[in-house]
Amino acid sequence: xxxxxxxxxxxxxxxxxxxxxxxxxxxxxxxxxxxxxxxxxxxxxxxxxxxxxxxxxxxxxxxxxxxxxxxxxxxxxxxxxxxxxxxxxxxxxxxxxxxxxxxxxxxxxxxxxxxxxxxxxxxxxxxxxxxxxxxxxxxxxxxxxxxxxxxxxxxxxxxxxxxxxxxxxxxxxxxxxxxxxxxxxxxxxxxxxxxxxxxxxxxxxxxxxxxxxxxxxxxxxxxxxxxxxxxxxxxxxxxxxxxxxxxxxxxxxxxxxxxxxxxxxxxxxxxxxxxxxxxxxxxxxxxxxxxxxxxxxxxxxxxxxxxx
Amino acid sequence: xxxxxxxxxxxxxxxxxxxxxxxxxxxxxxxxxxxxxxxxxxxxxxxxxxxxxxxxxxxxxxxxxxxxxxxxxxxxxxxxxxxxxxxxxxxxxxxxxxxxxxxxxxxxxxxxxxxxxxxxxxxxxxxxxxxxxxxxxxxxxxxxxxxxxxxxxxxxxxxxxxxxxxxxxxxxxxxxxxxxxxxxxxxxxxxxxxxxxxxxxxxxxxxxxxxxxxxxxxxxxxxxxxxxxxxxxxxxxxxxxxxxxxxxxxxxxxxxxxxxxxxxxxxxxxxxxxxxxxxxxxxxxxxxxxxxxxxxxxxxxxxxxxxxxxxxxxxxxxxxxxxxx
Amino acid sequence: xxxxxxxxxxxxxxxxxxxxxxxxxxxxxxxxxxxxxxxxxxxxxxxxxxxxxxxxxxxxxxxxxxxxxxxxxxxxxxxxxxxxxxxxxxxxxxxxxxxxxxxxxxxxxxxxxxxxxxxxxxxxxxxxxxxxxxxxxxxxxxxxxxxxxxxxxxxxxxxxxxxxxxxxxxxxxxxxxxxxxxxxxxxxxxxxxxxxxxxxxxxxxxxxxxxxxxxxxxxxxxxxxxxxxxxxxxxxxxxxxxxxxxxxxxxxxxxxxxxxxxxxxxxxxxxxxxxxxxxxxxxxxxxxxxxxxxxxxxxxxxxxxxxxxxxxxxxxxxxxxxxxxxxxxxxxxxxxxxxxxxxxxxx
Numbered sequence: 001x002x003x004x005x006x007x008x009x010x011x012x013x014x015x016x017x018x019x020x021x022x023x024x025x026x027x028x029x030x031x032x033x034x035x036x037x038x039x040x041x042x043x044x045x046x047x048x049x050x051x052x053x054x055x056x057x058x059x060x061x062x063x064x065x066x067x068x069x070x071x072x073x074x075x076x077x078x079x080x081x082x083x084x085x086x087x088x089x090x091x092x093x094x095x096x097x098x099x100x101x102x103x104x105x106x107x108x109x110x111x112x113x114x115x116x117x118x119x120x121x122x123x124x125x126x127x128x129x130x131x132x133x134x135x136x137x138x139x140x141x142x143x144x145x146x147x148x149x150x151x152x153x154x155x156x157x158x159x160x161x162x163x164x165x166x167x168x169x170x171x172x173x174x175x176x177x178x179x180x181x182x183x184x185x186x187x188x189x190x191x192x193x194x195x196x197x198x199x200x201x202x203x204x205x206x207x208x209x210x211x212x213x214x215x216x217x218x219x220x221x222x223x224x225x226x227x228x229x230x231x232x233x234x235x236x237x238x239x240x241x242x243x244x245x246x247x248x249x250x251x252x253x254x255x256x257x258x259x260x261x262x263x264x265x266x267x268x269x270x271x272x273x274x275x276x277x278x279x280x281x282x283x284x285x286x287x288x289x290x291x292x293x294x295x296x297x298x299x300x301x302x303x304x305x306x307x308x
Numbered sequence: 309x310x311x312x313x314x315x316x317x318x319x320x321x322x323x324x325x326x327x328x329x330x331x332x333x334x335x336x337x338x339x340x341x342x343x344x345x346x347x348x349x350x351x352x353x354x355x356x357x358x359x360x361x362x363x364x365x366x367x368x369x370x371x372x373x374x375x376x377x378x379x380x381x382x383x384x385x386x387x388x389x390x391x392x393x394x395x396x397x398x399x400x401x402x403x404x405x406x407x408x409x410x411x412x413x414x415x416x417x418x419x420x421x422x423x424x425x426x427x428x429x430x431x432x433x434x435x436x437x438x439x440x441x442x443x444x445x446x447x448x449x450x451x452x453x454x455x456x457x458x459x460x461x462x463x464x465x466x467x468x469x470x471x472x473x474x475x476x477x478x479x480x481x482x483x484x485x486x487x488x489x490x491x492x493x494x495x496x497x498x499x500x501x502x503x504x505x506x507x508x509x510x511x512x513x514x515x516x517x518x519x520x521x522x523x524x525x526x527x528x529x530x531x532x533x534x535x536x537x538x539x540x541x542x543x544x545x546x547x548x549x550x551x552x553x554x555x556x557x558x559x560x561x562x563x564x565x566x567x568x569x570x571x572x573x574x575x576x577x578x579x580x581x582x583x584x585x586x587x588x589x590x591x592x593x594x595x596x597x598x599x600x601x602x603x604x605x606x607x608x609x610x611x612x613x614x615x616x617x618x619x620x621x622x623x624x625x626x627x628x629x630x631x632x633x
Numbered sequence: 634x635x636x637x638x639x640x641x642x643x644x645x646x647x648x649x650x651x652x653x654x655x656x657x658x659x660x661x662x663x664x665x666x667x668x669x670x671x672x673x674x675x676x677x678x679x680x681x682x683x684x685x686x687x688x689x690x691x692x693x694x695x696x697x698x699x700x701x702x703x704x705x706x707x708x709x710x711x712x713x714x715x716x717x718x719x720x721x722x723x724x725x726x727x728x729x730x731x732x733x734x735x736x737x738x739x740x741x742x743x744x745x746x747x748x749x750x751x752x753x754x755x756x757x758x759x760x761x762x763x764x765x766x767x768x769x770x771x772x773x774x775x776x777x778x779x780x781x782x783x784x785x786x787x788x789x790x791x792x793x794x795x796x797x798x799x800x801x802x803x804x805x806x807x808x809x810x811x812x813x814x815x816x817x818x819x820x821x822x823x824x825x826x827x828x829x830x831x832x833x834x835x836x837x838x839x840x841x842x843x844x845x846x847x848x849x850x851x852x853x854x855x856x857x858x859x860x861x862x863x864x865x866x867x868x869x870x871x872x873x874x875x876x877x878x879x880x881x882x883x884x885x886x887x888x889x890x891x892x893x894x895x896x897x898x899x900x901x902x903x904x905x906x907x908x909x910x911x912x913x914x915x916x917x918x919x920x921x922x923x924x925x926x927x928x929x930x931x932x933x934x935x936x937x938x939x940x941x942x943x944x945x946x947x948x949x950x951x952x953x954x955x956x957x958x959x960x961x962x963x964x965x966x967x968x969x970x971x972x973x974x975x976x977x978x979x980x
Contacts, residue, residue, distance in 0.1 A: 037444070142324070149325040149613040150332070153571035154589055154605050161593045161601060162340040234451065241453045242575050246590050260456060264579070269463045277463070281456035288451035289444075296447075530734035537690045538749055538798075539721030548748075549737050556739075 024219070038297025044290035052104040059098035060086060063254045066093045080275045088275040090259075091266035099254050100279055106255040107237050107287060110167055114236035117175040119229035122182025127217060129183070130190025131209070140183070147180040153242060160248035167250050170240045178235065182228040186221050193217055227298040234288035241284055256280035315621065322617045329609050334378050337602055338371065348599055350391035361389065387606070388599035392592075397603035401585065405607060407477065408577070408584035410491070412569050414500070415507035420562055423512040427519025427558075428551050434524065443517075450513040455575040458506040462579065465502060472502050475581035503580040507572055514565060515558050522554035529553070556623070563619035567612035635706070637806060637838045638664035638687070643700035643710070645682050647692070654909045656682040658862040659700065661936060662944075664806070664855075667836040669829065671849030671870065673885070674859035677906055681730075683859070684808045684842045686710075688727050689717050704806070722753050726799040728809040732791035736783035742794055743779035746801060754802045768797040773827060789820035796828065803835070810842045825852045846885050850874055858882050861906050861917035864936060868943030878945035878953040880922045883960035900963045916948070923965045924949055924956055 051058060061067060067075040069083050078089040080096075087096040129140040156173040163169050193199060193216070202212050243249050244257030251258065263269075263277040348365050349358050362368055365388070366377040381387070387397035430442055466474045473479065477490075477499050484490035526532060527550050535545040574586035581587070589604035591597075645657040657679040664670050672680045685691060687702065689709065701708045704725065709717060729735040737745060743765055750761035766776040772793040778786070786794060792812060799807050812828070813821040829852050832839050841853060849856050849870060856873050858866040858881065866879040877883045887900040904921040907913050913920065915930040922929065928948055936946045939953070949956065959965050 145321060145325050146328040146332075148616065149329050149609060151567065151571055151605075151608050151612045153574050154586075154608050157574065157589055157593050158336070158601060158605050161596065161598070162336070238451075238453055242455060245453070245455050245575060246578060247594060257453075260453070260459070264455075264459060269459060270467050272463070272467065274463065277456070277459055281453060281460070284453055284456070285448055285451045289448055292447045292451060293444075530729060530731065531737045533690065534727075534729060534735040535737075537688045537721065537727045539718045539723070539753055540748070541752075544748070544752065552739055553737065 035293075035297035035300060037293040041290035041293035041297070044286055045294075048104050048108060048287055048290075051101060052108045055101050055105055059095075059101040061095040061098045063094065063099040063102040064252075065095075067095060068093070077271065077273065087279060088273070090262060090276060091268070092262075096259075096276055096279070099259050100256070100283065102254050103256040103259065103280065103283065106167055106253050107240070107283070110170055110240045110255075111233040111237045111287070114171045114174045114178075115229045115232040117171060118178045118232040118236075119182060119225045121175060122179035122228060123186050123221060123225045125179060125183040126186025127190050127213060127221065130187040131194055131213060131217065137187075141187075144180045144183050147177045150177055152177055153239065156239060156243055157246065157248060160243070165248055165250050167240060167244075167253060167255065169248070170236060170243055174232070174236060174239070178232065182225065182232075185228070186224055189221055189224060190217055193220055223298060223301070227295050230291045230295045230298070234291040237284060237288060241280075256284055315624065318617060318620050322613060325613050326610070329613065330379070330382060330606070331375075333602060333606060333609075334375060337598060338374065348388050352391070353389075357389075387603040390592075390600040390603075391597040392595060392600065393597075397599045400588070400600065401603045401607050404583060404585050404588055404604075406487070406491075407582065408570070408573055408586060410500070411503055411507060411573060411576070411582065411584060412566060415504045416511060416562065416565055416569055418504065418508040419511035420515045420558070420565075422508070423515030424519045424551075424555070424558060426512070427516040427521075428523055428546070428554075430516070431520045431523030431527065431554075432546060446513045446516055449509055452510070453575075454506060454510045454572045455579045457509060458503065458576050458579040461502050461506055473499050475499075475579075477583060499580075503576050503582055506576050506579075507569065510572060511565060511569060514561065518561055519554060519558050522557055523550055526550045526554045560619045560623045563615045563622055566615040570608050570611060634666060636663040637666045637705065638840075639701075639703040640683075641701045641703070643683070643686070643702055644698045645679070645686050645691070646696060646698045647682075648694045648696070649910075652910050655698075655912065656695075656862055656909060657686070658912070660859070660862075660864050662857045662864055662867045663942075664838050664840060666805075666838055667832075668854040669832055669839045669841060669852055670855040670857060671853035672840055672842045672857045672859065673844065673846055673849050674865075675844055675906060677861075677909070678859045679862040679909075680842045680844075680859050681810055684810050684840060685727075687725060687806070687808050687840075688721060690721075722749060722804065723802045724805050726802070726804040726807045728792075728795045728799045728807060728812050730811040731815055732795040733783065733788070735795065736791065738783055741780050741782055742786075746779070746798060749798065749801050764801070765797075768800060771800065771831060772797045789816055789824060792816060792820075792824055793827065796824075796831070800831065800835070800837075803837075805837060807837055807839045808842070809839060811844070812841060813848060814843065814845070821848070822851070828852065846874070858885070861912065862909055863917060864944075864946060865918065866943075866945040866947075867936075868939070868941075868945075872940070872943050876953070877957065878939045878943070878950045879918075879947045880924050880949075880956065880960060881918050882945075883957060884966060887961070887963075887966070900966050902966060916946075923960070 067085075067089065069075045074093045075083060075085065075089050076091050076093045078085050080086060080088045082088065085095055085097065087100065089095055090099075125140050125144070129137040152173070155177060156170060159169050159173055163172075196216075199212060199216050202216060207215075240249070240255060241257030241260065244255050245261045245264070247261060249255065249258055249261070257280075259280045260277055263273065263280075268276045348361050348367060353361070364386070365381065366374050369377070385398050387401070389395065390397050390400055393400055426442075430439055433439070462474060466472050478484070478493075478495050479499075482493075482495050484493060490496055527546075532545060532550050535549050570586070573584060574590060576582070577584045577587035578590055585604050585607055589601060589608070592600035592604055640660050640662055643657060643660045644655065647654045647656055660679070660683055672684065674680050682691075682695065686697065687704075687709070689712075691697075697710050700710065702710050704720070709720065709725075712720075736742070740748075743762070746765040746768065747758065747761045750756045750764055751758060754761075754764075756764060765779055769776050769779060774790060774793050774797070778790075783791065783794075792815075795812075799809075809828070813824050816824065825848065828839065828841075831837075841848065843849060853870045856867065856870045857864060858873070858879065860881050866873060866877060866882045873882065874886065877886065881902075884900075884902040887902075902921055907917055907920065913930070915928075915932055916922070916925070916934050919925040919929040926948070932948075934946045934948045934950075936944050937950060939945050939950055945953075947953075
């Protein structure tokens with residue numbers, strides 16, 4: 001990537017009140033509201049968030065409940081529309097549609113938690129390494145080198161050998177390793193910022209390091225953090241899906257990855273039960289793409305290039 | 309001289325990372341909850357075997373001694389015995405490595421050739437409908453879970469159309485005199501098609517977008533305009549000058565892509581029952597065959613780390629501006 | 634003899650976000666055979682656009698809006714692309730401003746020379762090699778350096794490479810865009826000397842685009858002075874620079890030290906060139922001209938013949954002999970920009 005444009009705001013006026021801080025933070029995010037795709041991405045996210053929040057109202061059944069038809073037969077492998085199941089049922093007799101709806105909850109939960117962790121850790125590492133330099137920088141960057149040398153998915157799998165199967169394994173693994181990209185990029189941005197005249201002036205006039213970081217450095221890197229965060233959501237969801245698919249996920253929580261694993265193991269492919277294994281994938285694609293579109297909208301703001 | 313020191317320090321860095329990863333692995337498996345010896349010894353081993361292993365890995369010694377024995381054994385290629393297969397882990401890993409590498413490199417080569425051509429084309433035909441459709445489409449391929457894509461391809465091409473087998477590297481009962489015969493047989497190729505296709509479709513997005521992005525930058529450079537002023541043909545301008553310059557970062561990303569691709573291997577090998585390192589890692593972990601799991605993970609990590617090094621060296625090699633005096 | 638290049642009323646415009654910028658507005662001048670013509674003016678006067686237009690490789694948002702350019706009798710602005718391409722480099726070559734960026738960094742110089750020699754000149758590889766060595770010798774570079782990459786050359790040497798490339802196919806016209814601007818003064822002189830020697834030897838016509846009038850004085854036979862997209866004055870170098878008829882040219886002389894004589898006091902021309910999206914009516918230099926009168930803002934002065942092939946676009950050209958000594962005084966140019974609307978010079 002070419003070196004980022006710094007949305008430098010110069011020395012900050014003292015903020016008064018929480019409200020103004022919140023408003024400034026929101027503005028610092030520089031939400032990409034003029035890009036059609038980015039807006040589509042935000043809308044998709046909004047829809048999924050709503051579905052996750054109102055899952056109990058939207059879903060037709062309990063996703064883990066094994067269901068029976070009116071004639072007391074196991075409602076297994078029903079096609080969409082049969083016996084009132086909108087999207088059909090699994091081989092075990094569970095409602096696909098409800099599973100899909102409830103799946104949004106774990107997807108968003110993992111996605112957002114992991115993304116926040118990655119963005120947070122990466123940004124902190126980047127700021128500390130870039131601002132303080134010296135040994136701190138060297139050590140942190142060596143850590144990043146090691147993180148780059150660890151293959152992510154295999155690492156998550158190995159972790160599953162020791163930890164209880166749970167969706168949080170993904171979050172832990174991401175927190176341990178995937179901060180590496182964010183860390184490096186933020187660090188180089190901080191290096192540029194640190195040499196700016198107003199930062200030098202602040203240091204000379206005796207401002208504490210923390211103050212300088214909070215007031216001058218942090219607002220300028222927030223958009224970058226957000227950018228990487230929104231990409232990380234996609235990574236988290238994809239990874240969770242892969243882990244669940246491989247059988248290392250939490251079988252008591254219904255996630256899209258779990259649905260796909262269930263489908264695959266139940267020979268859904270040969271039964272041509274497309275209603276079962278296609279929709280979860282589509283949902284994943286939608287939400288991850290949404291993340292890409294939003295981050296592309298950000299890129300246009302952060303790295304403006306004429307005529308793209 | 310400057311070039312050599314740069315290469316030297318990069319190699320040193322690689323050694324450091326390798327050491328760090330190996331150490332992390334050691335600590336993970338030894339410090340995990342439960343019986344620390346469980347990392348190497350299966351209760352089902354005979355007493356003799358157990359004692360032999362204890363001696364080999366110094367499992368009755370203090371931790372730091374175990375660490376050095378572990379490193380020493382590693383350098384000699386000793387990774388312990390697989391609980392399940394009752395054979396040295398190293399042997400098992402090495403026999404599976406070719407399968408994984410074949411998938412990885414075949415799919416990456418296809419992905420990159422396609423990506424480079426398509427990316428150049430999109431850069432040339434910038435703006436317009438093609439771009440509006442193509443870019444979101446490409447982003448979608450990167451948004452899909454690889455195993456899901458594999459499932460879809462299986463459903464369509466194997467179960468529905470019946471064109472390709474559903475998994476494995478060869479048809480049941482097929483015998484081949486040598487590995488070479490196996491790898492070049494039509495049977496193998498048929499089995500290889502869907503997994504390679506899955507991986508290729510997922511991976512092409514990166515080189516495509518990267519090439520397109522680089523081309524758009526390069527096309528604005530003065531020397532491209534000069535080529536037009538010289539009256540050279542479109543082919544010469546776009547391919548010989550623009551593409552050649554845009555290609556460099558894409559080539560180095562190839563090496564790094566190997567590292568990322570390997571992760572995709574893990575799930576794709578599972579979907580297609582392809583006997584490679586990825587599938588082995590998954591199986592080893594699910595049956596708690598710790599030595600095998602360690603070995604598989606280590607092999608994968610080594611490939612990733614080495615490819616990162618290759619990427620850096622490639623860059624130095626291909627760019628005449630990086631001094632080689 | 635018929636001039637090699639005759640521009641008649643050539644106009645070129647750029648489409649930008651706010652509208653259309655007329656970069657070149659009705660340019661008219663001749664380039665005779667076998668001379669060096671200096672195209673001089675400040676940044677934004679349209680000289681580079683004009684120069685590039687002679688190759689007909691323009692920016693995406695630029696277009697020729699009118700006029701003609703007769704090269705060897707043919708109007709190259711009206712030629713179909715294929716025929717124009719046949720002329721490129723073979724008859725009309727170009728030396729860019731920054732040679733570094735104009736050379737492909739991943740190919741050796743030899744390979745880039747061979748590219749033009751073989752693909753556009755039809756030579757065999759072997760012949761191309763011989764010719765490349767010849768060209769290098771012509772521009773004063775060691776033939777051993779043919780195998781080097783662009784980044785291995787210094788600034789001055791890269792400029793020589795650019796000259797060698799331009800001469801490769803023996804063109805009739807070479808257009809050089811600020812060929813020495815990026816170089817230090819000593820190297821500047823060397824390159825200009827080289828250019829002049831080569832030009833005499835090969836009797837090729839050269840157009841040197843520059844903002845530095847001392848360059849023109851040093852090496853050019855003819856000069857074309859441009860201001861705000863229009864030709865202000867043109868003629869033989871000596872005549873035009875020693876007896877300018879246009880106030881702008883008079884002012885230019887003051888603003889640059891003379892290469893040959895000791896530097897006097899430098900007097901800049903106050904103000905800035907007009908906005909070419911909405912150019913002022915009448916003479917474009919009027920707002921900055923110490924000699925402007927009412928008619929100057931009313932009507933655009935046509936390019937008239939002062940003497941022989943010395944032409945100037947100024948309403949007061951006949952008073953040039955009187956205005957010239959005034960223009961040599963610093964006080965003349967210390968004008969209030971707004972005040973010139975009303976009257977003549979302040980003395």
